[in-house]
Amino acid sequence: MGFGDQIMASGLARGAAALGKRIAFGDGKRILWEKSSFDIFRGNPNVAPPGCEQDPDIEWIDFYKGHRKYNRRVGNRWVWNLNFRATPGEIFFDAAEATAGRRYGESFVVIEPQSAQWKSVAPNKDWGVANFQAVADRLRESGLRAVQFRGDVSAVALAGVEQLRTTSFRDALAILSRASLYIGSEGGLHHGAAAVGVPAVVLFGGFVPPSVTGYATHTNLTGGAAACGSLNRCNHCRKAMEAISVDEVTSAALARL
Ligand SMILES: [Zn+2]
Structure with a gap:
């Protein structure tokens, strides 16, 4: 769903750098970014870009296109995960x-x-x-x-x-x-x-x-x-x-x- 999902992801990554971690959004093997991920995560120290899969400070979160944690597709509707709460995201402007x-x-x-x-x-x-x-x-x-x-x-x-x-x-x-x-x-x-x-x-x-x-x-x-x-x-x-x-x-x- 574009920018909104990336901003929600930045909320999930909040505080990672302070703990010496970076969040890898992907399936545990590959970091899965979209074009909008590059836009929203630019300058964000809490998020690891594609290519960092083997880095020692990586912590995986399975939040990526086709696998969002707040909903799942059943037929022609989304079923909402009522246990999910969006945390305000972060944008790091230069x-x-x-x-x-x-x-x-x-x-x-x-x-x-x-x-x-x-x-x-x-x-x-x-x-x-x-x-x-x-x-x-x-x-x-x-x-x-x-x-x-x-x-x-x-x-x-x-x-x-x-x-x-x-x-x-x-x-x-x-x-x-x-x-x-x-x-x-x-x-x-x-x-x-x-x-x-x-x-x-x-x-x-x-x-x-x-x-x-x-x-x-x-x-x-x-x-x-x-x-x-x-x-x-x-x-x-x-x-x-x-x-x-x-x-x-x-x-x-x-x-x-
Ligand atoms: Zn309706």
């Missing part, structure tokens, strides 16, 4: 990245109205652009600065919301680290917000339980639904999202600020 992350200032609210539209589960995680627009309008009426990231595969641009050009996902996270709040769906940026220590209001809906991939530092809204994990367009998930009101999200946002 000096240039940290400097670049300050170029839009700070204390703004990042709104992400759509996540990963190319995934089959996208409809189940979609609260609706019109709802996000309504929240953005209310925040702006309250005098807050609402922004949205604009990269290669960006969501639809909300009206009246400042569009911040980003050069990469890491660049977006460096900017996000200066934010007061993130509002958006369950996905890469909510994991990113937890990793850079930014509070969030996360629209979970009925797909994945907040107890598994959510964070205690965030307000996680489910619309009262139990998570189904369906990889198909799901009526239950749509109803869960419909049960979350603009008022509820706006109030949660203002409470977090």
Whole structure:
């Protein structure tokens, strides 16, 4: 699932270097990284890159593509491992990245109205652009600065919301680290917000339980639904999202600020 999984992995590796260890994510024989692993783990002293399989400081964790510890595939749905708890991840920015992350200032609210539209589960995680627009309008009426990231595969641009050009996902996270709040769906940026220590209001809906991939530092809204994990367009998930009101999200946002 891309960046979110790598950020969760960085949470699993937290503190390893302080114990003289590095975590090898793989099957016990090979360290199995994806392209997004290289992006997220750059500069991270707790994680061992491919090629370190024989090093003496290695400790294996079986968390890799096709084998995540928080779910397993049964037919057309995920079955969630309710014993799994996401730990906030870590991103190690170099000096240039940290400097670049300050170029839009700070204390703004990042709104992400759509996540990963190319995934089959996208409809189940979609609260609706019109709802996000309504929240953005209310925040702006309250005098807050609402922004949205604009990269290669960006969501639809909300009206009246400042569009911040980003050069990469890491660049977006460096900017996000200066934010007061993130509002958006369950996905890469909510994991990113937890990793850079930014509070969030996360629209979970009925797909994945907040107890598994959510964070205690965030307000996680489910619309009262139990998570189904369906990889198909799901009526239950749509109803869960419909049960979350603009008022509820706006109030949660203002409470977090
Ligand atoms: Zn569902």
